[in-house]
Amino acid sequence: MSRIPLRRRLAAALISAGLLAAVAGCAATDAGASGDELVLGVVGNNKDEIQPYTATSSASADSLRQQLYDGLTAYDADGGVEMRLAESMTPNDALDVWTVKLREGVKLHDGSDFTSEDVVESVRFMLDPEHVYPAAAQIDFVDPDGVVAVDDTTVEFHLLRPAGTFAETWASRDLLMRGLDESGEVTGTGPFDLESFTPGQEARLVRFDDYWGEQPGFERLRIQFFQDQPAITNALRGGQIDVAYSVPFTDVPALEADPNLKTLVSESGSYLTMSMRVDQAPFDDPRVQEALKLVVDRQQIIDNAFGGYASLGNDFLGNNTDCPAPDVPQRAQDLERAKQLLAEAGQQDLQLDLVTDGVFPGMMETAQLYAQQAAGAGITVTVKKLDTATFLNGWGDWPFFIGYSGSPYVITAATHFLPDGVENATHFDDPAYTELALQMMGTVDHAEQCGMITRLQEIERDGGGNIVPAYPQSVVAYRAGVEGLHADLYGRTSIDYRGVTIEK
Amino acid sequence: MAVELLAAPAPSRSTRRARAVALAVAQGVGTLLVVSLLIFLVTQAMPGDVARVVLGTRATPETLATLREQLGLDRPIWEQYGTWLWGVLRGDFGTSLVNGMPVSELLAGRIRNSLTLSVVAMLIMLPISLLVGIVAAQRRDRAFDQGFLGTSIVVNATPEFVTGTVLIALLGTTVFHLLPPVSFIPPGDSPLAHPEAMVLPVLTLVVSGVMYLGRLVRIAFIDAMSSEYVQTARLKGLGTPRILARHALPNALGPVIPAASLVAAYTVGGVVVVEYLFAFPGIGAALVEAVNNRDLPVIQAIVLLIAATYYVLNLVADLLAGGEPQGR
Numbered sequence: 001m002s003r004i005p006l007r008r009r010l011a012a013a014l015i016s017a018g019l020l021a022a023v024a025g026c027a028a029t030d031a032g033a034s035g036d037e038l039v040l041g042v043v044g045n046n047k048d049e050i051q052p053y054t055a056t057s058s059a060s061a062d063s064l065r066q067q068l069y070d071g072l073t074a075y076d077a078d079g080g081v082e083m084r085l086a087e088s089m090t091p092n093d094a095l096d097v098w099t100v101k102l103r104e105g106v107k108l109h110d111g112s113d114f115t116s117e118d119v120v121e122s123v124r125f126m127l128d129p130e131h132v133y134p135a136a137a138q139i140d141f142v143d144p145d146g147v148v149a150v151d152d153t154t155v156e157f158h159l160l161r162p163a164g165t166f167a168e169t170w171a172s173r174d175l176l177m178r179g180l181d182e183s184g185e186v187t188g189t190g191p192f193d194l195e196s197f198t199p200g201q202e203a204r205l206v207r208f209d210d211y212w213g214e215q216p217g218f219e220r221l222r223i224q225f226f227q228d229q230p231a232i233t234n235a236l237r238g239g240q241i242d243v244a245y246s247v248p249f250t251d252v253p254a255l256e257a258d259p260n261l262k263t264l265v266s267e268s269g270s271y272l273t274m275s276m277r278v279d280q281a282p283f284d285d286p287r288v289q290e291a292l293k294l295v296v297d298r299q300q301i302i303d304n305a306f307g308g309y310a311s312l313g314n315d316f317l318g319n320n321t322d323c324p325a326p327d328v329p330q331r332a333q334d335l336e337r338a339k340q341l342l343a344e345a346g347q348q349d350l351q352l353d354l355v356t357d358g359v360f361p362g363m364m365e366t367a368q369l370y371a372q373q374a375a376g377a378g379i380t381v382t383v384k385k386l387d388t389a390t391f392l393n394g395w396g397d398w399p400f401f402i403g404y405s406g407s408p409y410v411i412t413a414a415t416h417f418l419p420d421g422v423e424n425a426t427h428f429d430d431p432a433y434t435e436l437a438l439q440m441m442g443t444v445d446h447a448e449q450c451g452m453i454t455r456l457q458e459i460e461r462d463g464g465g466n467i468v469p470a471y472p473q474s475v476v477a478y479r480a481g482v483e484g485l486h487a488d489l490y491g492r493t494s495i496d497y498r499g500v501t502i503e504k
Numbered sequence: 505m506a507v508e509l510l511a512a513p514a515p516s517r518s519t520r521r522a523r524a525v526a527l528a529v530a531q532g533v534g535t536l537l538v539v540s541l542l543i544f545l546v547t548q549a550m551p552g553d554v555a556r557v558v559l560g561t562r563a564t565p566e567t568l569a570t571l572r573e574q575l576g577l578d579r580p581i582w583e584q585y586g587t588w589l590w591g592v593l594r595g596d597f598g599t600s601l602v603n604g605m606p607v608s609e610l611l612a613g614r615i616r617n618s619l620t621l622s623v624v625a626m627l628i629m630l631p632i633s634l635l636v637g638i639v640a641a642q643r644r645d646r647a648f649d650q651g652f653l654g655t656s657i658v659v660n661a662t663p664e665f666v667t668g669t670v671l672i673a674l675l676g677t678t679v680f681h682l683l684p685p686v687s688f689i690p691p692g693d694s695p696l697a698h699p700e701a702m703v704l705p706v707l708t709l710v711v712s713g714v715m716y717l718g719r720l721v722r723i724a725f726i727d728a729m730s731s732e733y734v735q736t737a738r739l740k741g742l743g744t745p746r747i748l749a750r751h752a753l754p755n756a757l758g759p760v761i762p763a764a765s766l767v768a769a770y771t772v773g774g775v776v777v778v779e780y781l782f783a784f785p786g787i788g789a790a791l792v793e794a795v796n797n798r799d800l801p802v803i804q805a806i807v808l809l810i811a812a813t814y815y816v817l818n819l820v821a822d823l824l825a826g827g828e829p830q831g832r
Contacts, residue, residue: 046610046793046802047558047602055558055571056602132571134562198691199603200793201785224688227793231783234685237677389552389798395561404561415562422562 037220038482038502040494041232042245044225046200051186052176053126053133059245060225062173063495064203067192067221068109069176070213072100072119073167075408077488079269079322081171084213085114085189087153089170095162095442102153107210109193110181116149118179123147123157126175135174137422138411164443168410173490191497192221200225217484217501229361236261236477242502243478243485245494248361249307255477265309266487268474269320270406272363274354274370277399278465279427286463287345293331293467294338295374301469305365309475313468316457317416320489321409323450326458338377351380356402357391362472363402370469396425403466406491409453413437417460426465433459525823532815539811540592540804544585547800553577554601554798575601588801598801607805611787613691615809618779618786620695622771624702625709629771630764633714637721637760638748644726652722656715664774668708668781676704687784705782709774713767720763724756731755765821769814 044060052069054061072086083089088101106114126136127144146158163169179187191213192205203223207216224241226232233251235241237258247255247263255261276283276292283289293315302310311319318325342348354371358364364385371381386394391401403425405412415421418437419429433456440452460466476494478485484500485493555571556563572578576587591598597607640649659667676685687701695702728734729752737747776788783789787806794802 045602045797046600046790046799047797049603055560055567057560057562129566129570132559132567132574134559134564134567137562137564196691199605200790201691202688226686226783227780227789228783231686231781234672234677235783238681238683238685240684240686240688387552388796389550389557391552392556392560392563393552395556395563422564425561 036218036502037222038218038243038497038500039222039224039241040243040245041224041226041235041241042494043227043229043232044200044223048199048225050194050197050203052178052188053131053135055132055134057134057174060223063223063245064197065176066173066190066492066495067205067497068190068194069178069188070190071173071176072170074173075171075490077486077492079320079408079489081167083167085119085177086167086170089167091164091166091444095164095166095444096159098157098159098163098166099150100155100157102155103212104153106189106212107208108179108181108189109187109208110179111210112179112181113152114177114179114189115152116155117152119155119177120147120149121180122177125178134422135172137415138169138172139175162442165410165441165449168408171408172411191216200227214498216497217499218497221497233477236479239479241479242482243494244476246361246491247475247477249305249309249472249475252307252309252475252477260480261477262480262482264476264478264485264487264493266474266476266491266493267319267489268472268491269408269489270404270474270491271313271319271468271471272360272366273317273403273405274366274467274469275401275403275426276465276467277425277427278463279429280399282345282347282350283399283465285345285347287341288347288350289463289465291338291341291345291347291377292374292379294334294341295377295379296331296370296467296469297333297373298331298469300373301366301369304369305362306470306472310470310472313470314461315466315468316460316464317405317409317412317466317468318457319471320405320407320412321450321453323409323453326454326461328458328461331461333373335376342377342379348378349380350378351382352400353382353384354400354402355384355386355391355394355398357388358385358402359388360404366469367402370467398425401425405466408490409456410441410449413440413453413456417456417464428465430459430463525819528819528822532812532819535815536808536811540589540808541585543804543807544581544588544800547798547803548581550798552798554800557797558602577601588804592804597805600802601799602797607801610802611790611805614785614787614790617689617695617784618772618775618788621702621705621709621779621784621786622768622775624696625706625713625771626768628706629710629713629717629767632710633717633721633764634760636714636718638725638753640718640722641725641729642744642748649722652718656719659711659715664708664712664777665781667711668704668778671704671708671711672781685782687782689785691785701784705778705784708778708781709771712774713771717760717764717767721756721760724759725752728752728756761824762821765817765824769817772810772813772817 040063042060042063045058047056048058048061050064052065070084072084073081074084076082085103085106086100087103090099102116108114123142124144124147125131126133127142141159141161141163143158143160148156150156181187191208191211193208195204195206197203202225205221207219229248232244233247236244252263256263278284298312302308312330314330342350354367356363356367367383371383374381405416415423417424417428418434436452436456440449443449474491476485481503487493488496554575555568555577559567559571576584588598599606600610636652640652643649672685673679675683683703684700687705689695689698689701734747734751737751775786776791779786779788780792790802791806
C-alpha cells in the first residue's frame with residue numbers, strides 16, 4: 001500500500017474526478033517513460049514465470065527470457081547457428097558424445113562465474129519429467145546422467161543416440177541456461193537483470209554491466225504486458241510504449257502515416273498452416289489433399305489477410321532455415337482440376353469444418369478467405385472459431401484446423417512430421433520422410449543437411465497435410481527515437497537490444 | 505420520507521429490522537454458496553482444462569497426466585470443491601493454477617484498483633446525474649432537455665466498449681493526443697497516484713452512467729414538481745430554488761437512491777469491459793484472463809467478489825427504498 005496522506009489522496013481523487021480537462025492538459029507530458037528507459041509492449045499472460053523452464057510458451061515469456069538468459073548456441077538473424085555461451089561443440093566420430101567448451105569469463109547476475117556445473121544443473125532440470133517441461137522433447141536424445149562437467153568450462157554430453165544437429169538443437173529459445181544463486185534463486189547470464197516482475201502487468205529490468213556480449217545502448221527496460229493487441233497499438237500511438245512486439249497487418253498503414261513512428265519489416269519463420277488429419281477420411285485420399293491445396297488463391301490471402309506483407313507459400317514448412325528452398329513449381333489455384341480430383345475421389349459434395357482459435361494475426365481472415373475460395377470447387381467449408389482452451393482441448397483430434405509453425409526446420413521435422421512428434425497433429429507418417437529426417441538429424445555437415453532438408457520439404461509439399469498459403473512477414477513498430485533494431489527471421493526484432501539506443 | 509425510516513426510533517421496529525437484515529445476510533451467504541457451486545460446475549463443463557492451456561500444442565498424454573496430478577485436477581470433483589470451500593471458510597482462496605501464486609496476492613492490488621475506479625466513477629457520476637437530471641426536468645421539452653434525452657438514448661444504446669473506443673480515438677490516439685489511451689498503473693501504486701491513467705476509464709463509465717441515471721432523476725423530478733404539495737408550495741409563494749431544495753429534492757430522491765445503488769452494481773459490471781479496453785490492471789481484466797486460462801481459483805474469487813458486491817448493493821437499495829430487505 002502506498003503511504004500517501006489521506007488529504008493528498010482526496011486531492012488526487014478530486015483532480016482525477018472533476019478537473020478532467022486540466023489533467024488532460026498535463027497528462028500528455030507524462031505519457032512517455034523517463035530518460036534512459038525503453039518500454040516494450042507485448043501481449044502477456046498470468047501464466048508467465050521468470051524461470052526459463054515453464055510449461056507454457058508465449059511471446060511475453062520469450063521477451064523476458066531473451067533478456068535474462070542465454071543459450072549455448074543461438075540462431076542468427078538469417079537462420080544460421082552461432083555460438084553463445086558455448087565456444088565450441090565437438091563430436092566424437094560416432095556423434096554420440098559431444099564435448100562443449102564454454103566461453104570464459106561469463107558472469108551470472110549475482111556476480112559469480114557461469115560454469116559447466118550450471119549447464120549440468122540446467123539440462124538435468126529440463127529433462128526431469130517431474131518438471132513437465134515440454135521442450136525437453138527436443139533433447140530427448142540427451143541422457144541426463146550422461147551430462148558431465150569435466151572441468152569448469154568443459155561439459156561432456158553422452159547421448160542416447162547419435163545426433164548431428166546438436167548445435168542447432170541447443171539454439172532453440174526454449175533451451176536456455178540458468179544458474180542458481182546462493183539462496184537457490186534462479187539467475188541468468190543475459191544482458192538484463194530483473195528488478196521486478198508482476199505477471200500479466202509489467203517487468204522492470206536493468207542492464208547487466210558485466211554481460212559478456214554486445215551491450216544494449218540503454219540502461220533500463222520495462223516490459224509492459226497487455227491483454228490484447230489493440231491496446232498495444234493505442235499505447236504506441238499515444239506515446240506510452242517505445243516498441244510494439246508486433247502489430248496486426250491491418251494497423252500498419254495508420255502506423256506508417258504517423259510521423260513519430262517507424263516500422264521494420266522482417267522475413268519470418270513463423271506462419272499459420274491449414275492442416276488436415278491425413279490418417280482419416282476424407283483427407284487420407286491424396287486426391288482430396290491435392291484438391292484442398294489447389295483451391296487456394298494465395299495472392300488473395302496475401303493481399304487481404306496479410307495486407308500484402310507476405311510471400312507465396314508452397315505447402316511445405318519453409319522460410320525457417322538458411323538452406324535454399326526446393327526447386328519445385330509454385331502451386332496455383334486450379335478449381336477445375338480440384339473439382340476433377342474430388343469427382344475421382346467421389347467427394348463432389350465435400351463439407352468440412354475448419355477450426356481455429358484465431359490467436360495469431362491473419363488466422364481468421366485466412367480461414368474465411370479459404371472458405372470462399374473452396375466454394376468455387378463445390379467444397380463447403382464452415383469456419384469455427386473457438387476459444388484457446390477449447391481449441392487446445394481437441395488438439396491432435398481436429399480433422400481440419402488452423403495450425404501454427406514457428407520453429408527452425410531441424411526441430412519442425414521432428415516435432416511436426418515424425419510419427420511420434422509432439423506437434424504432429426496431421427498424423428503424418430511417411431516412411432520415406434522419417435528415414436530421411438533421421439538421416440538429416442544424424443548429419444553434421446551443413447551442406448549435406450541442406451540437401452536433405454530440401455528433399456524433405458518436397459515430400460511434404462506433395463504428400464503432407466499442411467496447406468501453407470503464405471509466408472507472412474513480421475512487422476515491428478516503434479517510436480522514432482529508437483535506433484538499431486534489426487530484422488530477424490525468428491521474430492526477435494523487437495526483443496533483441498544488442499546495440500539498440502533510445503533518444504527521447 | 506425514505507431516509508427517516510433508517511433512523512426510526514421505535515425499538516420493536518428496529519429489532520424487526522435487525523432480524524430482517526440478519527435474514528438477508530444469511531440469504532446472501534447462501535446465495536454466494538450456490539453461486540460458487542455453479543461456477544465450479546460450469547467451469548468443469550467448459551471444454552479444456554488448465555493443463556491443456558498451460559502445455560499448449562506441445563502437450564503429451566504423459567505431461568498432461570503429470571501436470572494434472574501436480575495441480576490436483578485428477579481428484580474427484582466433489583473433493584476438489586470441498587478442499588476449495590474449506591480453504592475459503594478459513595480465508596484461504598487458494599493458489600492460481602497457472603502460476604502458483606496465492607490468489608489473494610495476485611488480486612489484492614487489482615481489487616484496490618477496480619474499487620478505486622468504481623468509487624471515483626460513482627462519486628463523479630452521482631452529482632452530475634443529479635444536476636443534469638434536475639436541469640433537464642426544469643427545462644422540460646426545451647433545447648437542453650431534448651438534447652439530453654436524445655444523447656442519452658444514443659449513448660445507452662451504445663455498448664461501453666464502443667463509447668470507450670470512441671473516447672480513445674478522440675482524446676488519446678487519433679484526433680487529440682491529450683490522454684494516455686492505455687492505463688498503466690505500476691504494481692503497488694495506488695491508481696490515485698496516476699490520475700492521468702484514470703481519466704479515460706472513469707470518463708467512459710461516467711458518460712454511460714450519467715445518461716442512464718440522469719434520466720431517472722429527470723423523471724423523478726418531473727413527478728415531484730407536478731405533485732400537489734409542490735403546487736401548494738408554489739401557491740404559497742415560495743421561490744423555485746426553495747421548492748427544489750426543500751420539497752422536490754427529498755421526494756425525488758426516494759426512487760433515485762435505490763436506482764443509484766443499482767447503477768453502482770451495474771458499474772461494477774461495466775468495470776470489466778472498461779478495464780479490458782484500457783488494459784487497466786483490475787479484477788475485470790483478471791477475470792477475462794482467468795476464464796481463458798481455466799484458472800478456477802481465480803475465477804471463483806473474482807466472481808464471488810462481484811456477486812457479493814452486487815448482493816450488498818441490492819440490499820442497500822432495498823433498505824433505502826422500502827425499509828425492509830426483500831429476499832433475493
